[in-house]
Amino acid sequence: MPDSSFLDWPFFERRHKAWAAEVEAWAAQHAEALAGEYDTDLATISLVRAMGEAGLLRVPCPEDGRLDVRSLCLARDILARHAGLADFAFAMQGLGTGPVTLFGTEAQRARVLPAARAGTALAAFALSEPEAGSDVAALATVAEQDGNAHYRITGRKTWISNGGIASTYVVFARTGEAPGAKGLSAFLVDAETPGFRIESRIEVTAPHPLATLCFDAMRVPADAMIGRPGDGFRVAMGTLDVFRATVGAAALGFARRALDLTVERATERKLFGATLFDQQMSQAAIADSAVDVEASALLVYRAAWLKDAGAPRVTREASMAKLHATEAAQRAADRCVQIHGGLGVTKGHKAEELYREVRALRVYEGASEIQRLVIARAERERRTSDPA
Structure with missing residues (x-):
């Protein structure tokens, strides 16, 4: 039996104990079995779908737009103890939709969150680049205005989790309102957008779906921007x-x-x-x-x-x-x-x-x-x- 005595700490409320028990019961039955699938992409997709069907993705993709960090942490604590890929699948649904949950419009939330919550669509957070990881201000991907209603995004992203299997990506690019970090913006991008392609898949020591993305003058509507111009950082x-x-x-x-x-x-x-x-x-x-x-x-x-x-x-x-x-x-x-x-x-x-x-x-x-x-x-x- 896993030790759950920490749930009696004053950090938690009664609902957190119930949530931990729900995640533990699901993980004990499904996590290692689904994560053991030979194909990593298929395993990740299967895990997300199963979590959606079980209702677990209501926490990283909440209907009310409020992320409960203690519940997120409890789920990752429990899932990682059972299977690393199960933790990954859960966490990336939250990180990939987090900018929309926290900063998006009602229309953007309606476009992304229901399918992510149901586990029928995967999400990704596209920030890192070949020459810009920890130094976000060094991002080189550029988004240039194309008329009044569109932007064209050109550049590359790498080490992107769920790259190649996600349906939507939050892409950070330089729009130039100010130097450095103050001149970045965030965009919600569909995987099927013309000009978007998967340049390569990345294999790592603990298999997870990762990819390098390429944007070739990819045209996105202005209302795909999350927040205002310059809000990307x-x-x-x-x-x-x-x-x-x-x-x-x-x-x-x-x-x-x-x-x-x-x-x-x-x-x-x-x-x-x-x-x-x-x-x-x-x-x-x-x-x-x-x-x-x-x-x-x-x-x-x-x-x-x-x-x-x-x-x-x-x-x-x-x-x-x-x-x-x-x-x-x-x-x-x-x-x-x-x-x-x-x-x-x-x-x-x-x-x-x-x-x-x-x-x-x-x-x-x-x-x-x-x-x-x-x-x-x-x-x-x-x-x-x-x-x-």
Whole structure:
């Protein structure tokens, strides 16, 4: 039985316990089976469809436009513990539609959210470029006005999750209202738009649908813009401010599974006439992973609670949660592999799978190094800002 005692923490309300139980029941029955499909694209599509049919996508794609970050984190925590691809499928429906949910018009929401909520259409968030990942202000994709009612978008995006299987993409491009980050805008783009093509698919260590996108003077209507001209950076950062803590939650789920496997293996494995658990070094590894899990949970759910409580920005807290939880999950996965010995590096074993799954979390949605910069600057600002 998974440990659910953390649900008694004051961060949560009764509805969160009910939601966690609903996600756990679905994941126990479906997550690993669907994620085990040989074709990664098909597995992702099947997971999204099944989640939609079960009603789970009402949380990342809400009808009322309100994203409950604690519920998002709980789902990612639980799904990641069961299957990394299940977590991915859930999270990308939220991230891909997040700009529309948070900043879109009623018409844009009506166009995208019902199908995303039902699981019949996948969504994608197209921000990163070959020369612009962490430095959003360096985006080179350009959107130029074409008359009064259209824009033409030219450029490339890469490392785009759900690239090649999504129906809609939120594309960020330079419209030039001001230099740097202030001259970006966001556009809602259909996958079938002329001038849009998938340049290549990207294979990574833990299989997920990823692609490089190319826009060849792609013509989109002006009402495809999300927010106002020049609002792109605000839209991107506002969306990531919600979803960054949920990356920490996914890492937490991986770390929980790694800890479970570590304890199980140490208890069962016999070595020198005793169990592996009887070795003090094994106990130390288990203790360190247990502390990492608890500390990560506190940071993740604090950030989520603050956002749900109405804090205008939780950039510092979300960055702390993502940084600690992802780094801690890597340590927990490494200890798990070490305790399993040869089995831990055997392809197809869960310990080996966790080790690969965790690694990307320390890179995407802001690498650990970027989180450290964000946190350090926030700390300086807290000490130098005028208390009045």
